[in-house]
Amino acid sequence: PRSALAPDPQPDGPVPGLRSVASMSSGFEHSCAVTHAGKVYCWGRNNIGQLGDGTTTYSVEAHEVVNLHDALQVSCGREHSCALTRDGSVYCWGSNVKGELGDGTMNERHTPVRVL
Secondary structure, three states: OOOOOOOOOOOOOOOOOOOOEEEEEEOOOEEEEEEOOOOEEEEEOOOOOOOOOOOOOOEEEEEEOOOOOOEEEEEEOOOEEEEEEOOOOEEEEEOOOOOOOOOOOOOOEEEEEEOO
16 A cells, blocks of 8 residues: 555556557566567666667666567566567577576677577
């Protein structure tokens, strides 16, 4: 319950830039959603590229993950995200310090890479 003495600093409402959501997932400090059109949008913390938009800029608005199409599902980890596409491929982006992106490296990725 909200207190009348301490109102929320921002009103409740949709995430700017996000429409027609089929499913979503949240990580440590970022979230991603798959639209009915198969696009993935992410928002929140982005210090290691976990938004997949090619930057490391934090965002309160949903940004489309670049070079990713026909997504069915998305799953967010602590500082990385992965998406399953209609053709059965899996793409991941963000932190990779323990090899969690599955691309055979331990390099962070700011855009999706296909899991090997």
